[in-house]
Amino acid sequence: MTQSYVIIGDGIAGSSAAETLREEAPDADITVITDEGEALYNRILIKEFAKGKLPEAPISIHDESWYDERDVDLRLNTHVTNIDTDGHVVRTHEDEDLEYDKLLVATGGTPTQLPVENSDAEGVHHFWTFQDARKIKADAETADAGIIVGAGLLGIDLAAICGAQDVEAHYLMRGDCWWRYALSEAGAEIMHDAMRERGVTPVFDSGVDRFEVGDDGQIRGAVDPNGDYYEGDFAGVAIGLDFNTELLQGTGVEQDGGVVVDEYMQTSVDDVYAAGDLTRFYDTVLGEHAQNGSWGSAKEQGAIAARNMIDAESEPFRWVSSYSITHFDFPFLSFGHPTIGDDHAERKYSDTEWRRLAFKDGKIVGGVLIGDLSPQSGYKRLMRDERVVADQKDVLMQKQFDADELAPAQEQ
Amino acid sequence: MAQSRELRVSRTTAVPADARVRHFDELDDDSQQYLAAVESGETPAAMPTGLASGDVVVYTDYFRIH
Ligand SMILES: Cc1cc2nc3c(=O)[nH]c(=O)nc-3n(C[C@H](O)[C@H](O)[C@H](O)COP(=O)(O)OP(=O)(O)OC[C@H]3O[C@@H](n4cnc5c(N)ncnc54)[C@H](O)[C@@H]3O)c2cc1C
Numbered sequence: 001m002t003q004s005y006v007i008i009g010d011g012i013a014g015s016s017a018a019e020t021l022r023e024e025a026p027d028a029d030i031t032v033i034t035d036e037g038e039a040l041y042n043r044i045l046i047k048e049f050a051k052g053k054l055p056e057a058p059i060s061i062h063d064e065s066w067y068d069e070r071d072v073d074l075r076l077n078t079h080v081t082n083i084d085t086d087g088h089v090v091r092t093h094e095d096e097d098l099e100y101d102k103l104l105v106a107t108g109g110t111p112t113q114l115p116v117e118n119s120d121a122e123g124v125h126h127f128w129t130f131q132d133a134r135k136i137k138a139d140a141e142t143a144d145a146g147i148i149v150g151a152g153l154l155g156i157d158l159a160a161i162c163g164a165q166d167v168e169a170h171y172l173m174r175g176d177c178w179w180r181y182a183l184s185e186a187g188a189e190i191m192h193d194a195m196r197e198r199g200v201t202p203v204f205d206s207g208v209d210r211f212e213v214g215d216d217g218q219i220r221g222a223v224d225p226n227g228d229y230y231e232g233d234f235a236g237v238a239i240g241l242d243f244n245t246e247l248l249q250g251t252g253v254e255q256d257g258g259v260v261v262d263e264y265m266q267t268s269v270d271d272v273y274a275a276g277d278l279t280r281f282y283d284t285v286l287g288e289h290a291q292n293g294s295w296g297s298a299k300e301q302g303a304i305a306a307r308n309m310i311d312a313e314s315e316p317f318r319w320v321s322s323y324s325i326t327h328f329d330f331p332f333l334s335f336g337h338p339t340i341g342d343d344h345a346e347r348k349y350s351d352t353e354w355r356r357l358a359f360k361d362g363k364i365v366g367g368v369l370i371g372d373l374s375p376q377s378g379y380k381r382l383m384r385d386e387r388v389v390a391d392q393k394d395v396l397m398q399k400q401f402d403a404d405e406l407a408p409a410q411e412q
Numbered sequence: 413m414a415q416s417r418e419l420r421v422s423r424t425t426a427v428p429a430d431a432r433v434r435h436f437d438e439l440d441d442d443s444q445q446y447l448a449a450v451e452s453g454e455t456p457a458a459m460p461t462g463l464a465s466g467d468v469v470v471y472t473d474y475f476r477i478h
Contacts, residue, residue, distance in 0.1 A: 044435045048470055058433035058468075295437050322444075324436050326471050331436075331448060373448040377441050 003028045005309060006090055006098055008080045008247070009106035010034035011043065012295055013276025015062065016302030017104050017309075022070045025310050030072045031098060033090070035079040038130060039064055044295050046133035047157040050140065051164035059130065080107075085251045085269050102309040105248065105259065105267075105274040106302060109241030109293075114149060118211035123219040124235045127154060136236070140165040143234035147222045148200070149208050150238035151178045153323060153334075156191070158236030160327035163198025170230045171195060172206040172222065181339040182368050184346060187354040190370050194328040203230070211235065241293065243278040256280055258291050263316035265305035273309055275301035284318045285384060286365060290337060297321040320380045331373050336366030336383050345393040357396060362388035375401040385409070419459050421450050424476040427468050436471045439463075447471055 005021050007014045010032050018032050040062040048054040067074040079093040083105075089097045111126035113119055123143075125136050136158075140146070146162040146169030148155055155171070156178065162169035171178075177188035178195075192202045206224040214220050221231045243258060254260040254268035258280030265273045265281065276298035283290040297319055304317045325332040330352045341358035348354045353371030357364055357379065364383040369376060378401055382389055387409050389396060395405050427433060436444060443462035450456065451472055459477075463469070467477040 042433075042435070042438075044437060045433060045470065053474075054427060054433065054470075055429070057429055058427060058431060295435070322437065324471075326436055329472050331451065331472050372452065373444070374452070376448070377445055380441070 003101045003310075004099060005030050005102050005104070005306075006100035007032045007104045007106060008034075008090065009104075009108060009244075009276070010036065010040050010074070011106060011108050011276060011298065012040065013108070013298040013302035013305075014104065014106035015040040016299045017106065017275060017306040018067075018070075018072050020303040020306035021310065022072060024307065028310075030070075031075065031100075032067065032072055033075045033078050033080055033092070033098075035077065035093075036129060036131075037077050039067065039074060039076065041130050043128075043130075046130050047127075047161060049130075050127075050133045050137040050161045052137065052141070053164065080247045082247055082249065083251050083272075085253075085272055088271065090247075101271065103272050104302075104305055104309065105253075105272065105278070106276045106298075106305075107244035107247065108277045108298075109243045111154075111238065112240040112242050114208060114237045114239055116208055116210050118213045118219070119208075119237065121211055121213045121219045122217045123233055124211060124237060125158075126237050127158060128241075136161060137165075139234050140167055143167045143232075145169070145221075145231045145233060146200075147172060147208070147219075147230055147232035147235040148238075149222075149235070150240075151175065151180065152238060152240075153179070153325070154238035155236070156195075156325060156327070158238055159195055159200045160198065161236070162234070163195070163200055163327070166199070167234055169200045169234075170232070171200050171202045172208055172224055172230065173202060173204055174207050176204045178202065182334060182356070182358075182366075184356065186348045187346065187356060187368065187370055190330075190352055190354055191328075191332070193351075194330075198327075203228075241277065245278065256289075260289065263318075264308040264313050265301055265317060266308060266312075273305045275305040281317060284316055285320060285386065286337065286360070290340075292321050292337075294321045294323045318384075320383050322376070322380070330371045332368075332370050333373050333376060334366070334368045335376065335380055336364070338366035338368050341365050343390050345390075345397055347397045349399055355397065357393075359390040362390040364389060372399075378403045382406075419463070419465055419477055421447070421459075421463075421475050421477055423473045424468065425474065427474065428466075431466055431468045431476075432464075433468045433470065436469060439469065447475060450475070
């Protein structure tokens with residue numbers, strides 16, 4: 001009997017699942033539903049478009065013919081409103097019902113709105129879709145002064161867009177440094193200097209209390225919790241993601257700050273799988289549930305989900321993710337789960353070189369490398385191998401890290 | 413800058429319309445390691461098969477494989 005697979009979301013997780021399903025189940029019926037008006041595009045390059053450095057064309061990954069050639073039924077501009085998991089049916093905003101044998105929920109998230117006055121004013125931007133990038137680019141090209149909120153990996157993209165578009169910006173941060181959950185002040189200072197070089201001034205122990213708006217509804221500036229005023233006709237907000245899980249209401253699919261899946265991407269409800277940013281997945285490397293928002297991880301989760309939808313519990317997800325920042329003339333890469341752990345080691349090597357490793361139960365669980373990525377693959381291998389190495393920080397932190405200098409692995 | 417498999421890597425500002433453009437995070441580990449070495453001024457031995465002629469990779473700069 002022909003199996004029918006329905007995938008909700010045509011981001012990298014959903015699209016990678018569709019590709020794997022077609023390769024490994026040539027006769028299956030496959031439907032991909034997305035509420036966006038365009039097929040898969042490169043979400044991690046839209047910042048380059050907004051900076052004015054890349055044209056639109058190379059950002060598209062699949063055009064509609066990609067789906068036709070693979071006999072995949074692509075539904076653009078179609079929002080799934082709810083799922084009947086007993087009847088194995090998904091319902092769209094146009095009240096169309098689509099039956100499935102196996103369902104993949106890969107709906108990602110929507111940027112969290114800043115809960116302050118006037119955060120919906122003209123010129124206040126959140127950043128997730130290509131459409132957002134088009135608006136950001138258009139506004140940044142004419143703006144003089146910018147305000148950035150959200151001291152994390154997406155906030156710095158908005159800061160870099162201001163830098164590239166000659167918008168003098170203030171980057172209002174809550175703590176005493178950028179990405180304070182993964183970096184110490186010593187590491188963050190390298191990033192602060194790079195921001196300053198591009199005309200973006202970090203402001204610490206700040207944030208936004210309210211935006212000020214002109215009569216035309218356009219943002220004019222922001223007042224921070226200290227009462228200080230910052231001028232700005234452009235604002236970029238990146239304070240987190242709300243996962244798109246409304247469609248799961250009433251399904252009984254377990255959620256815990258994300259859609260809970262096992263290592264096979266299977267949810268708590270039969271025949272319903274989930275992949276990508278919105279999952280709280282069982283991380284076989286960590287030995288506990290974890291979350292991750294990165295392109296590579298979402299792509300791999302989509303492919304793994306597809307294999308398990310075809311053949312249940314056939315392939316577990318086992319992956320060490322990484323996420324880099326490419327805006328500056330030195331490299332920056334974080335891997336694994338750099339914000340967790342019970343121990344850490346860090347060292348600064350020069351004005352543009354710094355490293356930090358996070359450990360849990362003596363094993364590497366994540367890290368951040370600034371300026372020199374050469375130890376990356378060695379660290380990731382130790383993490384994948386679950387080697388207990390926290391007692392050898394001196395070797396790990398050597399500038400030229402050589403895994404062969406570590407004491408041999410004990411039976412663990 | 414770096415040469416092998418008769419392919420070279422160089423920095424570029426112009427992105428041809430038909431180029432396959434990828435972000436560093438889309439590359440496999442070998443390609444990342446290779447590009448990181450090129451960026452830091454080394455000349456690594458073999459270009460990994462994950463990089464192909466015509467590719468542009470967004471890293472600390474735009475790098476073109478040709
Ligand atoms: C500006 C920006 C820069 C980034 N930079 C990097 C980077 O440098 N490196 C990195 O590794 N990661 C980066 N990321 C993160 C990365 O893009 C994500 O982790 C990844 O794209 C997640 O893919 P996904 O398929 O899980 O979700 P998404 O890409 O969010 O896809 C989900 C899709 O589902 C659709 N959808 C939602 N609800 C419904 C519904 N009810 N019905 C129908 N369709 C629905 C959405 O519209 C969307 O198209 C960046 C993200 C952004 C926004």
